[in-house]
Amino acid sequence: MIYAPWEYKAYGGDITIHQPCVILKPEAIALGGRVRIDSFTKVNGGEGVTLGEGVHVSSFCEINAGAGTVIMGKGSGCASHTVICGGMTDMAMLATTPQDGNVAKRMVTTIGEHVLIFAGAIICPGVTIGSKAVIAAGAVVTRDVPSRAIVAGVPAKVIGYRSITKQ
Numbered sequence: 505m506i507y508a509p510w511e512y513k514a515y516g517g518d519i520t521i522h523q524p525c526v527i528l529k530p531e532a533i534a535l536g537g538r539v540r541i542d543s544f545t546k547v548n549g550g551e552g553v554t555l556g557e558g559v560h561v562s563s564f565c566e567i568n569a570g571a572g573t574v575i576m577g578k579g580s581g582c583a584s585h586t587v588i589c590g591g592m593t594d595m596a597m598l599a600t601t602p603q604d605g606n607v608a609k610r611m612v613t614t615i616g617e618h619v620l621i622f623a624g625a626i627i628c629p630g631v632t633i634g635s636k637a638v639i640a641a642g643a644v645v646t647r648d649v650p651s652r653a654i655v656a657g658v659p660a661k662v663i664g665y666r667s668i669t670k671q
Contacts, residue, residue, distance in 0.1 A: 513549075516557065532569070536578065550590050551610060556580065556617070571610050572629055577617035583641070588613060588627040616651065636666055 506523065507530040509515040516537030525541060527533065529549030536557035543563050547553060550569025560581035561567065565588075567574050572590030582588065590613045613627060616635035621627070624642045633639065634651030643660040652666040 513552070522563075550574070553590075562586070569613075570629075573610075573612045574615075575612070576615045577619065577635065579617055580615050580619040580621070582621035582625070583623040585624045586621050586627070587625075588615070588621075589629045592629045636668065638666060 506521055507527060511530045512533050512535060513531055514534035516535055516539065518538045519535050520540045522541065522543040525543055526546040528547070532549030532552050533547060534554045536555060536559065538558045539555045541547065541561045545561055545563060546566045546568070548568045548570060550572055552573040553567055553569050554575045556576055556578035558579045559576050562582060562584045564584045565582050565586045567588045568590065570589065570591035574588055574590040591611055592609050609629070611630035613629055614632045615627070616633055616637065618636045619633050619639070621639040622641040625639045626644045627633070628644070628646045631645050631648055633645065633649040634653065636652045637649045638654040639645060639660065640654070640656035643656050644658045645655065646659040649655050653662045654664040654666060655661060656663050
């Protein structure tokens with residue numbers, strides 16, 4: 505379902521949300537200008553989702569803030585089947601109090617500006633990805649990624665660094 509702009513926490517101009525798409529808790533979602541969310545995508549506002557100016561979320565992605573927060577910086581994008589998580593089940597609490605349904609760890613997942621996330625990558629809760637980093641297809645990011653780093657694998661490891669040259 506598409507919500508009216510005033511139902512979001514913030515709503516910049518020139519936003520495109522293709523249907524079908526699932527948006528949960530729009531009141532916790534802030535969309536910068538020129539954000540594009542493709543069809544068959546799920547965005548769960550949880551405790552807060554911020555998509556900066558020019559962010560592109562491809563088809564079949566899931567941004568699940570759950571009990572946490574997800575922040576994607578300006579100009580970042582994720583390819584199809586990417587999963588970005590903001591909160592997780594606290595397994596220690598679950599083991600001691602399984603009857604308690606509220607055993608979530610509230611975490612902040614931060615993706616810097618101009619980050620490229622390729623198809624099928626999983627970004628685990630609480631991770632910070634530095635600006636201009638590249639996340640390879642199928643990578644599982646369990647730890648922080650430095651700016652301009654290129655990471656790949658399960659778990660993701662740094663395999664190089666982006667060099668930005670002026671032309």
